[in-house]
Amino acid sequence: MELFGGSTGWFAGFYDEYLGFVSFIIRRWDQVIEYTFNHFSLVLTVMFFSLVLWISVGLLISRYEKLANTAFGIGNILFVIPSISLFGIFITIPMLGLGRTSAALALILYAMMPMVRNVYRGIKSVEWPIIEAGRGMGMSPLQILFQIQIPMAWPVIFAGIRVTVVMITGIATVATYIGERNLGRFIHHGIARESADMIIAGAVLVSIIAVLLDFILGKIEFKITSPGLRREQDQN
Amino acid sequence: MEFEMERFISALFDRSPPHAVEHLQLVLIPLTTAFIIAFPTAVLLTRRRFIKYTDRVMTFFNMGQTIPPLAVIAIFFPFLGLGRTPALFALTIYALLPIARNTLAGLKGVPQDVKEAARGMGMSEWEMLFKVEIPLSMPVVMAGVKISVVLTSGTAALGALVGGGGMGAVIFAGIDFFRAELIIAGTLIIGVIAIVLDRLLTVIDNILTPPHMKT
Amino acid sequence: MIKLDKVDKVFPGTTVPAVDQVSFQVDEGNICVFVGPSGCGKTTILRMINRLVEPTGGDIYIKGQKVSDKGVNPDYLRREIGYVIQQIGLMPHRTIEQNVALVPRLLKWPEDKIKPRVKHLLEMVGLEPDEVAQKYPHQLSGGMMQRVGVARALAADPPIMLMDEPFGAVDPIVRGRLQDEFLRLQKEMKKTICFVTHDINEAIKMGDHIVIMNKGRLVQHGTPMEILSNPADEFVKDLIGSDREIKLLELTRSEEIVEHTDEIPEVVNKKDCFIQAIDPVQRALETMMKKDSDLVGVRDGESFIGTISWEDIKKHINRISGDQA
Structure with a gap:
C-alpha cells in the first residue's frame, strides 16, 4: 500500500481494514469481468425463455380462469422450495448434471411466480366497461388483447419483469455451488477460504449490480407507462 | 436419478430432525426481530410527523430485498465470524421489507370515512391507532408476515454456508455427494416448516381480525 | 329500421x-x-x-x-x-x-x-x-x-x-x-x-x-x-x-290548447304575462303562478296569437286523462 504512504498512514490503516476488497477487485479485474459476463449471460438466457414462456402462460390463465388456480398453486410450491434445493435436484438428474442447463432451468422455474402473477393481475385489472366499450365498438378479441388489455397491463407486466430480473440476478449467485462461474463464486470461495476481502468484493459487486438494475428498470418502467395510466400510480 | 428409498427415509428421520430444530430457530428468531423492528417503524411512518421519511426508510428496507440473499448472508460473515449470528442478522434484514410494506399498505387502506367517524366520536390519535387503524389493517399486515415466513424459510437454507446450521446443512451435503435423497428430504422439511408456520399465522390472524372482516 | x-x-x-x-x-x-x-x-x-x-x-x-x-x-x-x-x-x-x-x-x-x-x-x-x-x-x-x-x-x-x-x-x-x-x-x-x-x-x-x-x-x-x-x-x-x-x-305544447284571439287582454299586458306557442303547457302554469294571474298570453315569435286560462288547462287535463278511472 505504498500509494498511501506505506502502512503507517491512518488512511492505509482504514484502507486495509475496510476497503481491502477494492484492491482485491483491482487485482482480480480479469476474473471480475469473466464472472460478470457469465452472470449476465445466464440471466439473459433465463429472461429470454421466461418472457416467452411465462407471459404466454399469464395470458392463457387470464383467459381460462380455471387454469389460474393450478398455475398459482404450482408457482407457490416452487417459491417455497429454496433456490439451492432446486439447483441441487436438477443436478442429480443425469440428463442435466452440473452446469448451465440445470442452473437455467431452475431459474426459469423461479421466474414463473412473479411473471405469471403480474401478467395475470395486469390483464385482470382492466375494468369491465373498457372491454365492453371495445367490444361494443367492434374490436375483435385480438384487437382487444393487443390494443387494450396488454397496453393497459403493460406497467404491471413490466414491474413483474423488473422484479424477476433483480431476483434472478440475486439467485443466480447461488448457482456457483453447482458449477456456475459467476459473481457468486467470490462469495463461495471467500467463505471457504475465510477471506473477508473476497467475500465483501463478491457481495458488493453483486449488490451494486442488483441495485443498479432495479434502478434502471424502474426508470424505464416510468418512461413506458402511458401518462394516462400514471395518475393511479402517483397516488400509491 | 438414482433414488434409494431407504436412504431417503434415513435422511428424513435420522439426519434431519436436529437440523430442523435449528432451521426453525433460523426462521422464528429473525422473523420476530424483523416484526419488532418493521411493524412499529411502519406505524410511525404513517403518523403525520414522520410521513416525510417514508420514502427514505422504505428505500432502505427495499435494499434488503434487492441485494441478493447470498450477498446479505455473506456480508456479515467477515464481521461476525462463523456461526448462527451472521445468519440471524442477514435473515432479519431479509424479512423486514414484506412486513413493513404490508403494514404501510394496511394502515393506508383504512377508509378515510372510518377514521373521520372515529375522530368525530372523540377518539384521540392513540385510541384511533389501537382501536381502529391497527385492528382494521391486521389482515394485510399478517399477509406480509406470511410472505416473510416463506421467504425466510427458503433463504435460511443458505445459513448453513456460514455455519449457521439448519436444513441447509442437509441440502448442501446432498449437493456435495450428488444425493438427491438428502436434497429432497431437506426441501420437504423446509416446506413443512413453511406451511405449518403459515397455518399457525392464519389461526392468529383469525383471532386478531375483527369478526365482520372475515370472509 | x-x-x-x-x-x-x-x-x-x-x-x-x-x-x-x-x-x-x-x-x-x-x-x-x-x-x-x-x-x-x-x-x-x-x-x-x-x-x-x-x-x-x-x-x-x-x-x-x-x-x-x-x-x-x-x-x-x-x-x-x-x-x-x-x-x-x-x-x-x-x-x-x-x-x-x-x-x-x-x-x-x-x-x-x-x-x-x-x-x-x-x-x-x-x-x-x-x-x-x-x-x-x-x-x-x-x-x-x-x-x-x-x-x-x-x-x-x-x-x-x-x-x-x-x-x-x-x-x-x-x-x-x-x-x-x-x-x-x-x-x-x-x-x-x-x-x-x-x-x-x-x-x-x-x-x-x-x-x-x-x-x-x-x-x-x-x-x-x-x-x-x-x-x-x-x-x-x-x-x-x-x-x-x-x-x-310537459308534453303538450301551448299552441295545442290556445284560445285564439287578436286582442290582448289588459290583465295580461299589465302583468307582462306571456309565453311562447312552442312552450309546454306546464310553462303556462308556472307563469301564472309566478305572475299571480289566471290568464297568460301566447305569442308565436313576436306576434300575439291568443290566451290560455286556468280553466283551459283544467279542461285539457280532464280530457287527456279522463278516459280512465
Missing part, C-alpha cells in the same frame, strides 16, 4: 328468461327508449341488437337484414353501430383524440380524414378540441367524459346508436344539460337510437317512442303521450308516478 321478432334470451345456468318473447319495431330517425326497473331485460335487448349477447330465440333485423345471418361478422356489425354505456369505458391509456378516433381507425379511414373528423366531433358535443384533444380521460370531469363517450360513438357516423344510460353517471343538473344538447343534435342527425334508462322522466323527455319492460316482458309501448294518458296496468302507473298530470302538461 330495427325490428325484434319474438326475441328470447335465457342466460346459461338460469331458467327464468331475461328477455321473454319481445317484439317491436324502431322507426328510422326515432329515439326509442327502453325503461323499467333493473333486471327487466332492457340492457340485454340493447346488447342483443349489436350481438354482444346472442338471443336464444327469435330474430332481430336491421334494415331488413337478419343480424344473426351467417354472413354478418359481429365485429363489423358493431363498427356500424354507435355504442355508449353509462361507465363510458374510455381507454385510460389513450388521449381523448385517440379515443374518439378508435372506430374510424378500426375502419381503416385515411389519417388525414380522421383528424378533422375528431375536431368536428369534439366541437359538436360542446368540447374545445384544442383544449381536450391531447388530454387523457382522467384529466376530464365526469360530464366532459360523457360527452367524449358520445363523440366516440358518433365518430364513424353510424346510422344507429345504442345508448345504455348514457347520462347516468353525472349529477342531475349536468344530466339535464346533456339531454338538451343531445336532443338538439339529434334534430340534425336524425339517427335511429335505442336508449336505455331506468328513469321514466328521462324516457318521457328523450323518447319518440317508449318501451316499458318488466321481468323480461314488454309491458307497454307507444308514444310518451299514449303511455302517460293511457297506462296499461298498475305497474306502468306506478312507474309513471303520481305526477302523471304534470308530466302530461
